[in-house]
Every structure is written in C-alpha cells, then in structure tokens.
Amino acid sequence: MAEARRERADAVRNRRAILLATEELLAHHPPEKISMEQVAAAAGVGKGTVFHRFGSRMGLMRALMEERAVALREAVTDGPPPLGPGAAPRERLLAFLDAVVELVARNKGLLAALCHATTTAQRPADDAPRGEHPFHAFWHGHVSALLAAQRPDLDAGLLAHFLIGALQNERVLRLLERGETAHVAGTLRTLVTGLLDAAPTADENAPGRP
Incomplete structure (x- = not known):
C-alpha cells in the first residue's frame, strides 16, 4: 500500500x-x-x-491548456457571481466572455497549436469538429445557455459559435499579441450588449437551436 x-x-x-x-x-x-x-x-x-x-507533443500541449482552463470552468460551475451561479444571465455572459478573452490572450500560442492540430488531423480527437480546441464544447454550451436565457428568440447555438470563433480569428489574435486585450474585450462586450438589448425578432415561432 x-x-x-x-x-x-x-x-x-x-x-x-x-x-x-x-x-x-x-x-x-x-x-x-x-x-x-x-x-x-x-x-x-x-x-x-x-x-x-x-x-505526444500535442497531447502534452492539450493537457497544459486544459489545466490552464480548469480554473475558469470551476469559477463558472462553483465560484461566486458574476462568473458563477447567482448572477443574471446577462452579467454572467459578459463576465465569462471577459474571462475567456483574458485566457486566450495569455495562451495564444497554445490555442493556435491546438486549433491547427485539430484542423489538420485526419480524425479530430474526441470526434470534435475540425478546428475546435479541447474545451470548446464547454465554452459553447455555457455561452449558448446564457444567450438562450436572455434571448430565447435567437439561435443561441449558432451565435455562441460566432462569438467563440471570433477569438480564434487570426486578426483578433494579432491584436491580443500586441497587448490589446482590453480593446478586444470591450469590443466583444459592445457586440454582445447590442445583441442582448435588441428588440426580439418578428418570428416568435423561431426557437433558439442548439
């Protein structure tokens, strides 16, 4: 023993x-x-x-990135508001996106390597769509749920892909490399705030899709 x-x-x-x-x-x-x-x-x-x-080397990079992201996940599931439970969906969504921008800014190289690996792999790990990093599913699910809670008339799943995908965009990553994290986070907040504050769509029968 x-x-x-x-x-x-x-x-x-x-x-x-x-x-x-x-x-x-x-x-x-x-x-x-x-x-x-x-x-x-x-x-x-x-x-x-x-x-x-x-x-493998990529398995090592994946493990390191997952370890770096675990604190954010724990903050979302068990931490205090606004990241954790207890705050309104709007506040939680904005706080989460701020935190994701900060995480991406600190780990640009790792994320780029992981995205490149899943894009070029013959069979992406865990059957994830090509180009997704290891914790994309959790980020996407969380953002989708918060968007749906605030705007059930929209396609929350697709919008979540747009928002998260923007942080993998080469030009956005270049801004983060130049230290413009606050600028990126502020612009994303403006985009999401405008989306949440917009009038509901005319088609009331168009539910958000996962």
Missing part, C-alpha cells in the same frame, strides 16, 4: 514537473518548436516518462 502511494505521488510530481517545464519553454519558444526531448530534459525525467504520460 505504501509503495502504491509512493508511485502515485511520484506520478503526480512528474506530471507537475513536466507541465512546469513546458510552461517555461513556452515562455521562450512557440509550441511547434518545443520537442519532447527538450521537455524531458527541462523536467528532469526520461523522455519515455513524458510520452507515457501524454502520448
């Missing part, structure tokens, strides 16, 4: 060391320039350990 606990502790420590080493390398190199050998050397583990834990 003690040996099993020690092995689990070693595995957790190795995983953390590998992710920290990857973060450090990403501070100086784009994702496509980082090899598994470099990560292993920086983490002080064998290359086989890195492959065993993550499968």
